[in-house]
Amino acid sequence: MDPKNIWITFPELLTWFPLLAGLVAFFIRSEKSVKTWAIMAGLITLGISVVSLLYADPVKHLHLNNVSYFWLKNLGSNFTLGLDGMGRMLTVLTAISFPVIFIATYSTSYKNAHVFYGLMLLTQAGLMGVFTAMDVLVFYFFWELAVIPVYFLASRWGGERRILATFKFFVYTFAGSLLMLVGIIYVYMHTPGTDFSSHSFSMNAMYSALLSPTEKNWVFWLFFIAFAIKMPVFPFHSWQPDTYEQAPTATTMVLSGIMVKMGIFAVIRWILPIFPEAVLQFDNIIIGLSVVGMIYASLIAIKQDDLKRFVAWSSIAHIGLMCAAIFTRSEMGLQGVMIQMFSHGINIIGMWIVVDLIEKQTGTRKISELGGIAHKAPALTIFLVVIALANIALPLTNAFVGEFMMFSGLFGFNKIYTAVAGLSIILAAVYTLNMVQKVFYGETNAISAGMQDISLGQKLVLGVLVVFIFGFGVYPQPLFDLTKDTVAAILTRIN
Amino acid sequence: MNAIILTATWGVVMMLGGAFIKSKSTPKYLAITGLVLIIIANCIQMNNGASFFTVDVKNMLVFDSFNLTFINVVFGCTLLYFLLNGRDIEKVGEHVSEYFALLFFILCGIAIISTFNSLLMLFIGIEIVSIPLYILTGSDKRNLKSNEAALKYFLMGAFSTGIMLLGIAMLYGGSATGSFFIENIISGNAPMPPLIAAGLVLLLVSMSFKVSAAPFHFWTPDVYDGAPTVFTSFMATIVKAAAFYAFVRLFENAFGSMHEQWQTLIVILTAATLLVGNLTAVFQQSVKRMLAYSSIAQAGFMLFALFALSNMAKEGLVLYAAAYSLASIGIFAILVRIRDYTIDGFNGLAKQQPVLAITATIFLLSLTGIPLTAGFQSKFYMLMAAVQNGHHTWLVIFAVLCAAISAYYYFRVIQAMFLRKVPEMPCWPKI
Incomplete structure (x- = not known):
């Protein structure tokens, strides 16, 4: 397809549409209409993502699935979004989940429903952005955009102990994402180039960063801890049961259904290609932790009431x-x-x-x-x-x-x-x-x-x-x- | 030059005007008009280098575009401060036009310490900034806490001034040519003579006093707490930003070539400041004191400019100063309107004053450094500069962990506003 004829691409549609819908939702005062609006918006996003499946050829539909515009140009970060196989699958999952969640919880009534649904749709936009970001700084922005609405959702509409539980959740993830930010900056400084305009935050530049093995070994952990908190992997899991229990069920569905996938997705998208040597070095530790976590969590699940x-x-x-x-x-x-x-x-x-x-x-x-x-x-x-x-x-x-x-x-x-x-x-x-x-x-x-x-x-x-x-x-x-x-x-x- | 002469003149005008103006609100309008004119005059000098006054400063002051930009940023923040807090300044006491006059004198001092090229000018500028501040701190004269704060501030300030003078004297004696000009103190890359080293450390200590970097921060919480809140706001934001700018300019121009020799000192200062500021802020029950400690914590981030000492760090400092000042002025302006300074005093604010609560939330998010706010951009710049420096990357990791702690105390206020119940007797007036 001729790139000139394309005025909007799939990743843009998937990200901006829920964002706009969310902003509009803040102004729909009636509870019933805002619920309908949210379901409609969710279904339209689902429609977009289904259509995007038909145009998935990486060569023929290249320009339909990738877009980039100037953003922080002098820092070497462009606003780049793209859909590859993994991203497409997760955007479809996100697009399916939200209307399902909205319909399934239709009968739950919320105080200030317009704010609730507005924040939910913003979360969806953040998630879509995370799954389509092809520039690590853009990825970071969406990563935070997805978390902050969840904090407000859970602490506003959650159960009795919501304030403490969501606070724990927020401080945990915020600490993690700041560590990741340091890691991002560190890798960026070692991308090919000599000054700020030639370094780059783009995915390819990050993949070809010139880090020594020792550097890789510790920068790896900056990224991994952030993602491990999100997944969560033992021993970074302690926020999760509290938050799932206290958050309103619709938010818990988003958290457990999609948001934990952010962590797994991010490991595959960023850690494996940037730090292959470090992955080789630490695979035993991490697999060991995961396996311990599996048994530990299963044993505790047996005793839960x-x-x-x-x-x-x-x-x-x-x-x-x-x-x-x-x-x-x-x-x-x-x-x-x-x-x-x-x-x-x-x-x-x-x-x-x-x-x-x-x-x-x-x-x-x-x-x-x-x-x-x-x-x-x-x-x-x-x-x-x-x-x-x-x-x-x-x-x-x-x-x-x-x-x-x-x-x-x-x-x-x-x-x-x-x-x-x-x-x-x-x-x-x-x-x-x-x-x-x-x-x-x-x-x-x-x-x-x-x-x-x-x-x-x-x-x-x-x-x-x-x-x-x-x-x-x-x-x-x-x-x-x-x-x-x-x-x-x-x-x-x-x- | 425009900025220095005009602020001083306008300060005198305000002071004399106080004798003739009977109305209480006129000084505010007079001050705002004056400041707008001064900013315009400064912009003119920035654009074509034309000064209204021809004064031979003997190269003791330098007016390059970076300095003038910084002056503009600071004056712009002050204008915002006047607009937001004008009415609250009127409420402090009887002598409204004198408060404004003192604020203009401080601005004059700020203009000097942003452009100094000689240690003498630095000293004079710092004094011009400090003395009016002592008076403003004690301006709530029937309040014992305000008196105590003023006295404490004065003693501590005088002490640090003494240290600074001693340092300047040593540098003068130690420099090869016997000069006060900051670029002449060190010649070449020769090892540091002992006199210079001693002078450097003394200047570092006295400037750390001024920017309240740990372990020289002990005056800060008491003074910030005791001073009338409107003036705390000014002190914690605009004055602090300017002091930082002077700090960085001094160390960059005078000792930049020996950066590696004193970088370790800065690393210790930064780490201590971040740790003390953030940890102590967590335990505060009064929002005003919490903001005092958080301003120490934010100073820790600004110290990264000295740590990295690159162009990016300097740009980052100006950005940080602006972002931090705007957010803090905003949050202090809201604090003035709340009678109960404890965190519980904010309970349920969102119910009664949603607009106020949402703006306060945005300010707090910016102070925390959440993406999409100016606070994030400035922290990002600082971290970039520090990582680029290449040494002591652990300090950067330490700093972000401290930033995560800061989320705790800033979010406590947000929680109080949005999630807690309205008390039976709300203690904020209608606006």
């Missing part, structure tokens, strides 16, 4: 596996991470929707107080069981594909780690089935007696998620096709 904390800990266990698989640097492992990033996003959002439905109807999240919901709400139970099985990564579900590949990758790296990490599958089955059994089966009690089954709208939303679960469980090829170029490019750069 609060549904939200339960999901939070099980999520830490899953993320640990993804982090470990990245650092195996094998094609199998990386490809598995790609698949699992998408699947985990779908599954955990489904999980949260179910938790939210139960909490709204019964007023409690305590596993010990619930029971026998299956008698009252059979449809909900069916959906939950499907999602729960996906959480355990049973064959035919989407998570199986990813986890299988990640375990194969890990197996090629070190058999002992694989054996220990494999325990987490068993533990996952223990805690998930235990939860399903206690909450959904058994005798109906006073609290669950008033449960109603879900409405048609909720069935539709969960139905869409279940279609994704089985669809990609049986035929994951589209996800492979989308991301295999990124994986190949990263691997050639490392080896």
Whole structure:
């Protein structure tokens, strides 16, 4: 396509549209209209991202997917956005998640709903920016843009202990991102060139930075700590259960469904290509930490009584596996991470929707107080069981594909780690089935007696998620096709 | 030259005018008009180098475009300060036009310390800045805390002035040609003679007093807390920025060629300032005291200009001074309107005064250094300059960790405004 005929590109549309929609939402005073507006905006973004899938050819549609304009020119930073395979997959995930979240939480009413939905859409814009940024300074800006609205969302509309919990979250991530900023500046100073106008923040320049092995070894940690806090990897995880528990459920869905992917995405996009030697040096430490985190989180998940904390800990266990698989640097492992990033996003959002439905109807999240919901709400139970099985990564579900590949990758790296990490599958089955059994089966009690089954709208939303679960469980090829170029490019750069 | 002569003249005009002006609000308008004219005069000199006055300064002052730009930045901030705080200055006491006169004298001193080329001018400029400040600190004369602050400030200030004079004398004696001109103190790259080294350290100490760098910061919280809040705002922002500019100019021009020999001293100062400022600010219950400590912490970031001593660092300092001054003037202007200075005093402000609360939030976000604010850009510049320097990268990491701590105390105020309940007797008036 002739670049002259293109007046706007996909990454721009995906980023600016939610931003504009969010700013507009601040002025829609009526709660009902702002909800409709948010859903409409989410669906339009979804439409854009689906269309972008049709124009994904890296050569033919180059100018549709990449854009760059002058920004801080004398510092060598251009406002560069682009879509590659991995970025495209995550923008699609983001675009699917937001309308799903908005529709699923439609019945929740918020004080000052216009501010709530405005901030949610701003978060979406920030996430889209993170996934499309091709310049590390732009990436940093969007990284912060995604976090700050979440701070206000969680501390304004969250649970009782929200102020402390979100504060912890904010200080943690802020410290992390400042360390990353120092790292970014350090690498920038070593990009090819002699002065500020010839150094550059662009992705290619960062990739070809001339750092000595010692420098790489410590600058690596500046980046990794920032991303490890975001994922979170043991031992940087302590903000997460508190924040997930206290944040309003819609925000928790964004946090756990998409925002943790920012950390994984960033490791693949920035750490692997910039510091391949350091990755080689520290892979044992990091995989070790991840594996310890998996077992640790799984054990704690077994003992959780609060549904939200339960999901939070099980999520830490899953993320640990993804982090470990990245650092195996094998094609199998990386490809598995790609698949699992998408699947985990779908599954955990489904999980949260179910938790939210139960909490709204019964007023409690305590596993010990619930029971026998299956008698009252059979449809909900069916959906939950499907999602729960996906959480355990049973064959035919989407998570199986990813986890299988990640375990194969890990197996090629070190058999002992694989054996220990494999325990987490068993533990996952223990805690998930235990939860399903206690909450959904058994005798109906006073609290669950008033449960109603879900409405048609909720069935539709969960139905869409279940279609994704089985669809990609049986035929994951589209996800492979989308991301295999990124994986190949990263691997050639490392080896 | 325009700036120096006109500010001094206008100060005299304001003072004499006080004898004839009966109305309380006239001095404010007079001061704002005068300052606008002075800024215009300074811009004229900046554009074509034309001064209204032909004075042979014997090269003791230098008016290059960078200095004049800095003067413009400072005067611009002062104009904003007058506009925002004019009414509050009127409320401090009876002698309104005298307060404005003293502020103009301080501006005159600032113009001198931004352009000095000789140690004598530096000394005179610093004194012209300091003496009116002592008076302003004690201007709330029926308030014991204000009196105490003024006395403390005066004693400490006199002490540091003495140290500075001693340092200047040693440099004069130690320099090869016996000269007060800052570029003549060191010739070539010869090892530092002991007299020069001693003079350097003494000047470093006395300038650290002025910019309240740890461990010479002990006067700061008491003085900032005791002084009337409007003048604290002026002291903590405009005066501090100017003192920093003088600090950097002095060390760059006089000792720049020996940067490596005294860089370690700056590293220690910076680390101590960042640590003390941020850690102590965390424990403050009064927002005013918290801002005093946070101004020490911000000084730590500005010290990076001395640490790196490059063009980028100097640009960064001007940017930092402007960004920090704007945000602090704003937050102090809001603080003046709140009677209870504890953090609880801010509870529920967002409910009652949403616009005020949102602007305060923006100022605090800028002070924290959140992207998309000027505060971020300036911190970014400073970090860039420091990393570019190449030595002591650990200091940069230390600084950003301290910046993360600063998020804690700035966000406490934001939380109080937005998340806590309105007290039964709100202590802020309608605006």
